[in-house]
Amino acid sequence: MVSRFVVCGGNKLSGSAEVQGSKNSALPLLAATVLLNGESVLYNCPDLSDVDASMRILRYLGCEAKREGSALVIKSSGVCRDDIPDCLMREMRSSIVFLGAVLSRCGRAAMTFPGGCELGPRPIDLHLKALRTLGAEVVERHGVIECNARNGLRGAKIALSFPSVGATENIILAAVTADGTTTVTNAAREPEITDLCEFLNSAGARIYGAGEGVIVIDGVESLSGVNHTIIPDRIVAATLMSAAAVTGSDIEIEGIIQAHLGSIIPIFEESGCDIKCECGSMRVKAPERLGAMPYIRTMPYPGFPTDAQPPVMAAAALCDGTSVFAESIFENRFKHADGLIRLGADIKVENKVAVVKGVKSLYGARIEAQDLRGAAGLIVAALAAEGKSEIGGIEYLERGYENFEILLSSLGAEVLKV
Numbered sequence: 001m002v003s004r005f006v007v008c009g010g011n012k013l014s015g016s017a018e019v020q021g022s023k024n025s026a027l028p029l030l031a032a033t034v035l036l037n038g039e040s041v042l043y044n045c046p047d048l049s050d051v052d053a054s055m056r057i058l059r060y061l062g063c064e065a066k067r068e069g070s071a072l073v074i075k076s077s078g079v080c081r082d083d084i085p086d087c088l089m090r091e092m093r094s095s096i097v098f099l100g101a102v103l104s105r106c107g108r109a110a111m112t113f114p115g116g117c118e119l120g121p122r123p124i125d126l127h128l129k130a131l132r133t134l135g136a137e138v139v140e141r142h143g144v145i146e147c148n149a150r151n152g153l154r155g156a157k158i159a160l161s162f163p164s165v166g167a168t169e170n171i172i173l174a175a176v177t178a179d180g181t182t183t184v185t186n187a188a189r190e191p192e193i194t195d196l197c198e199f200l201n202s203a204g205a206r207i208y209g210a211g212e213g214v215i216v217i218d219g220v221e222s223l224s225g226v227n228h229t230i231i232p233d234r235i236v237a238a239t240l241m242s243a244a245a246v247t248g249s250d251i252e253i254e255g256i257i258q259a260h261l262g263s264i265i266p267i268f269e270e271s272g273c274d275i276k277c278e279c280g281s282m283r284v285k286a287p288e289r290l291g292a293m294p295y296i297r298t299m300p301y302p303g304f305p306t307d308a309q310p311p312v313m314a315a316a317a318l319c320d321g322t323s324v325f326a327e328s329i330f331e332n333r334f335k336h337a338d339g340l341i342r343l344g345a346d347i348k349v350e351n352k353v354a355v356v357k358g359v360k361s362l363y364g365a366r367i368e369a370q371d372l373r374g375a376a377g378l379i380v381a382a383l384a385a386e387g388k389s390e391i392g393g394i395e396y397l398e399r400g401y402e403n404f405e406i407l408l409s410s411l412g413a414e415v416l417k418v
């Protein structure tokens with residue numbers, strides 16, 4: 001559904017807000033359930049359009065998938081298909097992690113290229129190369145990727161030229177029941193990878209080194225259903241930190257894992273916020289006006305996450321001083337800069353660098369989000385802008401933020417979804 005947010009900016013935020021479960025953990029975990037025999041329950045699963053899309057894929061493949069409150073219950077014993085239609089593949093980028101899971105479960109997988117936010121070219125060459133190394137025959141014809149491993153997949157040594165999150169997930173899903181041992185060098189180290197490996201290990205897998213650069217997977221015969229609680233969403237936490245920082249507020253963010261925010265906390269501290277973390281909760285006390293941010297370069301984890309760049313840039317727009325952002329993960333991840341400029345921000349973008357000269361005030365305007373995290377960035381800025389802003393493209397936001405207008409309103413913001 002196409003909807004807009006109407007934000008009346010200028011309110012200070014107060015009180016506490018609970019962070020939802022991580023979208024980028026939930027999606028590969030849902031793909032992983034294809035490999036499990038029996039029932040699995042995923043607790044703390046956010047209610048998002050991308051999660052719905054994954055559930056539709058699971059049902060198409062023959063699984064039972066239903067939501068019970070914040071939990072998803074999946075039964076995969078009925079898997080009877082090894083293809084995914086284009087209309088389902090196009091709904092999100094993460095549909096591609098079904099490739100490794102379906103191939104591993106069925107010995108064959110056929111699907112088209114995935115959709116997802118337009119952040120520049122998003123090839124899947126690393127995924128396909130790795131599956132070939134594991135023994136799959138991969139043919140790309142008329143936009144369809146067809147993988148065959150009639151005699152099963154075999155453990156292998158895979159060295160990734162870049163620590164791609166999705167490729168690492170696909171390798172893990174394909175190798176977990178392969179014959180023999182797989183070693184992945186230069187693997188992605190994101191917390192979502194660790195969450196996936198912990199889920200699979202409790203289902204009977206033997207994966208070692210998750211969260212480190214080298215992951216070793218000893219293939220097992222089969223996996224059984226498990227109950228698992230999804231980790232908190234570190235990007236939603238970073239968005240709330242940005243919202244507090246830009247409005248000069250004092251809020252409590254509940255249900256976080258401090259270590260996952262290791263590259264984000266110092267940025268806000270250096271710009272003048274007082275941040276205290278205790279027992280899974282974080283208090284962010286922002287100054288009346290933020291100081292300039294230190295140089296921010298997006299990097300694979302544990303570096304500063306590209307997904308947090310748009311909301312943090314929104315906070316930088318009102319800083320006292322100049323902040324510099326270098327985007328090193330995606331080609332085109334400054335689309336929110338246009339919207340921020342319409343609100344009065346002073347931002348110059350040149351290739352993959354954005355220079356943000358802090359202004360004293362932003363003013364409400366009608367703006368359009370063009371991707372998920374960009375939408376979050378525009379909303380953060382609108383919270384601090386004088387007057388009313390209307391933000392379109394909320395369907396992007398809803399891929400990753402659960403009831404965000406309700407969350408922000410509970411903190412005292414004036415946000416209405418229309």
Ligand code: EPZ
Nearest residue numbers: 024094121122123124125126127164165166307329330372
């Ligand atoms: C995941 O995307 C996240 N998505 C992204 O979050 C996140 O921005 C990204 O990791 C980086 O942290 C999910 O987890 C569902 P990559 P993914 O493979 O797996 C290049 C959000 O807003 N590359 O690590 O697609 C690629 O082009 C989303 O929640 C290749 O060249 O990220 C990109 O430049 C957006 N060949 C870089 O690597 C490949 O085969 C990072 O991609 C694969 C990737």
